[in-house]
Amino acid sequence: MVLLTLALVVPLATAILTFLARRTPGLQRGLSVAGAAALLAVSLVLGAEVVAGGPIAATMGGWPAPFGITLVADLLSAAMVVITGVIALAVAVYGLGEIDPAEERIGHHTLLHALLLGVTGAFLTGDLFNLYVWFEVMLIASFGLLALGGRPDQLDGAIKYVALNLVSTLAFLAGVGLLYGATGTLNMADLHGAVPDLDNATVVFTTAALLLFAFSVKSALFPVFFWLPASYHTPSVTTSAVFAALLTKVGVYALIRVFTLIYDAGMPLIQELLLVAAGLTMLTGVLGAAAQNDIRRILSFHIISQIGYMVLGLALYTPLAIVGAIFYIIHHIVVKANLFLVGGVVKKLTGSEDLARIGGLWAAAPWLGVLFLIPALSLAGIPPLSGFWAKLVVIKASLEAEHYVLAATALVVGLLTVYSMSKIWLEAFWKPHPEPARAAGRGLDRGESWALLAPIVGLAAITVLIGLVAAPFYAVSTTAADQLLDPSAYVTAVLGARP
Amino acid sequence: MELALAVLVGVLTTCAVYLMLSGNMVRFIFALALLSNAVNLVIFAAGRLTYAAPPLIADGAKAPADTVANALPQALILTAIVIGFGLLAFTLVLVHRAHQTLGTVEADDMRVAEPASDDDEAR
Numbered sequence: 001m002v003l004l005t006l007a008l009v010v011p012l013a014t015a016i017l018t019f020l021a022r023r024t025p026g027l028q029r030g031l032s033v034a035g036a037a038a039l040l041a042v043s044l045v046l047g048a049e050v051v052a053g054g055p056i057a058a059t060m061g062g063w064p065a066p067f068g069i070t071l072v073a074d075l076l077s078a079a080m081v082v083i084t085g086v087i088a089l090a091v092a093v094y095g096l097g098e099i100d101p102a103e104e105r106i107g108h109h110t111l112l113h114a115l116l117l118g119v120t121g122a123f124l125t126g127d128l129f130n131l132y133v134w135f136e137v138m139l140i141a142s143f144g145l146l147a148l149g150g151r152p153d154q155l156d157g158a159i160k161y162v163a164l165n166l167v168s169t170l171a172f173l174a175g176v177g178l179l180y181g182a183t184g185t186l187n188m189a190d191l192h193g194a195v196p197d198l199d200n201a202t203v204v205f206t207t208a209a210l211l212l213f214a215f216s217v218k219s220a221l222f223p224v225f226f227w228l229p230a231s232y233h234t235p236s237v238t239t240s241a242v243f244a245a246l247l248t249k250v251g252v253y254a255l256i257r258v259f260t261l262i263y264d265a266g267m268p269l270i271q272e273l274l275l276v277a278a279g280l281t282m283l284t285g286v287l288g289a290a291a292q293n294d295i296r297r298i299l300s301f302h303i304i305s306q307i308g309y310m311v312l313g314l315a316l317y318t319p320l321a322i323v324g325a326i327f328y329i330i331h332h333i334v335v336k337a338n339l340f341l342v343g344g345v346v347k348k349l350t351g352s353e354d355l356a357r358i359g360g361l362w363a364a365a366p367w368l369g370v371l372f373l374i375p376a377l378s379l380a381g382i383p384p385l386s387g388f389w390a391k392l393v394v395i396k397a398s399l400e401a402e403h404y405v406l407a408a409t410a411l412v413v414g415l416l417t418v419y420s421m422s423k424i425w426l427e428a429f430w431k432p433h434p435e436p437a438r439a440a441g442r443g444l445d446r447g448e449s450w451a452l453l454a455p456i457v458g459l460a461a462i463t464v465l466i467g468l469v470a471a472p473f474y475a476v477s478t479t480a481a482d483q484l485l486d487p488s489a490y491v492t493a494v495l496g497a498r499p
Numbered sequence: 500m501e502l503a504l505a506v507l508v509g510v511l512t513t514c515a516v517y518l519m520l521s522g523n524m525v526r527f528i529f530a531l532a533l534l535s536n537a538v539n540l541v542i543f544a545a546g547r548l549t550y551a552a553p554p555l556i557a558d559g560a561k562a563p564a565d566t567v568a569n570a571l572p573q574a575l576i577l578t579a580i581v582i583g584f585g586l587l588a589f590t591l592v593l594v595h596r597a598h599q600t601l602g603t604v605e606a607d608d609m610r611v612a613e614p615a616s617d618d619d620e621a622r
Contacts, residue, residue, distance in 0.1 A: 167534070
């Protein structure tokens with residue numbers, strides 16, 4: 001299928017073209033936005049194709065599966081690629097109003113599209129070693145974006161981010177190597193058949209544990225999340241937003257993919273580990289957020305607590321819970337990116353992200369208050385916004401699975417999320433500015449307000465849409481979960497019909 | 500032979516973990532090099548150690564006549580070496596730059612990105 005290749009070629013070509021155009025900023029910006037829009041268009045066509053006809057696959061270089069590298073899109077992959085396209089367009093436009101021209105010149109656009117390439121590749125690959133390679137593409141691009149600008153706090157954050165992520169990729173690589181040694185294949189559809197046939201339980205558990213560790217670091221699960229709050233508040237807001245939306249979710253996607261297709265998340269010990277990690281991730285994330293006073297640091301800790309809900313959905317491993325996890329990812333990516341983007345406008349208007357040094361925004365810019373409240377209330381799970389349905393499904397699933405403690409944790413964490421969001425609301429919007437002379441702040445000029453506000457309004461509209469018309473999104477999540485729990489269509493698409 | 504490799508992987512991993520726990524970023528770079536080599540050896544050993552011939556097929560034949568070595572693990576290791584080398588080079592430059600900018604290579608002293616804590620005031 002040419003669509004699958006196109007979803008990778010578009011960001012790759014955009015990355016190369018923006019690099020070549022680095023001496024003409026106007027052209028570079030145009031290419032960046034056009035590339036992101038093209039990625040969204042391709043992803044929508046791909047999504048429509050998969051919704052209509054089920055999983056599609058393509059082999060690279062003419063080597064048939066399971067020998068060559070396969071690209072494959074089932075509904076989960078396709079949905080993730082669509083949402084990547086949405087975020088790509090949002091941050092590409094937002095970057096026009098926010099990124100420092102010096103950072104544009106030394107490669108912001110190129111690295112952004114390289115990052116999108118890695119993310120899309122990770123979602124679409126059907127080969128475990130290839131997944132490792134896409135992770136590395138994503139990682140090296142994110143290193144560049146994080147350190148771009150070279151301010152002291154950025155280098156500080158980058159060191160911690162780089163160190164912990166590199167250790168996790170080595171664990172991933174070791175797991176892949178051992179799994180290949182045991183099964184003789186790296187094709188994920190082929191592994192689906194091969195792993196249950198292994199009679200050596202030690203090998204199965206060791207490889208599962210190595211992959212679990214690696215993806216846990218990527219998705220910032222308790223207790224290996226420390227790289228995230230150390231670094232996410234240091235780069236430009238555009239970069240923070242794309243990291244917050246996509247990077248940890250690639251980790252969650254990998255967890256879901258590997259622990260439904262290759263292993264099953266219900267296997268002994270792994271399930272217990274996932275359940276405990278999910279509960280503690282929700283709790284530590286939200287408690288960490290409560291202690292922070294910087295907008296982006298609060299939001300970073302909330303990423304961690306929200307990851308807990310998604311992994312809880314996987315860990316429960318019931319059909320409803322997987323539906324909840326998928327719905328949660330879709331909702332969360334949009335909301336989280338939007339909150340970071342709003343935080344960026346707050347910083348632009350007031351000159352700071354430190355809640356103690358800002359205020360009075362409700363008087364100065366009430367429209368921004370409304371735009372903040374939509375994703376903030378959705379994050380906390382207030383009906384009828386998207387977060388309410390996402391939380392409802394996950395909590396209902398944990399009640400049905402009789403994990404009452406986890407259900408209670410999820411509810412309490414929702415409540416504490418309201419606390420953090422109202423803290424930002426009260427400090428940044430409601431209270432008067434601590435220095436009345438600077439209360440008015442600076443306004444946005446015309447070009448800036450288009451670039452900064454259009455993505456925020458667009459993402460807020462999606463959040464409201466998911467909330468008010470939840471049924472089609474829920475239906476997509478249900479079908480995606482069905483395909484995960486019974487991957488016969490996925491396996492047939494990759495390996496062909498087998499007798 | 501497998502036993503020797505297993506011991507070597509164990510020694511490399513032990514050294515790497517020891518170096519990483521020191522908190523010095525220069526030692527961390529050495530640890531990273533050791534650990535990625537340990538992982539490469541794991542892949543190598545997982546691909547079975549044989550004294551077989553190279554996987555070359557004679558002219559006109561469709562399959563190798565004898566047992567041949569498995570070339571795939573070596574391809575995986577090559578890929579991993581290339582990626583690992585790139586990342587190691589990046590980390591080296593990053594640590595160098597951090598040393599220039601922050602004046603330290605000790606992870607514990609890198610507190611610029613963190614909010615000021617009570618410990619800092621006590622110092």
